[in-house]
Amino acid sequence: MKKKKKNKRKHRLLKKMFLLIHKKQQFLDWEQDNKTKDLNAEHNFVDTDQALKYYNRKHAQEKDYVPSEPPQFSDYYTPSKKQKTGEMLYVGGGMLTLGYLASKMF
8 A cells, every 4th residue: 555655656756857857848949949040030131122132042942033133113013194194283283282381371
């Protein structure tokens, strides 16, 4: 009877020790992962273009196309003549209205 209790107690103690060691190992693994993430993030990028260039350089494959110059907005979108004239009228009208209001206030 005493031997059985002693074995149970020993078993519980070993189980607790195993769980503590397992938790400690999980913490150490987590800490190591964070440390490697911090070491990998050693560059402070000024803007998005620089970050994308660095990413493309690091993860480039032979089949990837890396443009020699950055893409321009005009490569993807060109406004119509009607839109351009409407925009110019809107800006010009706003300037005239603002000038008129400023002259009346001061």
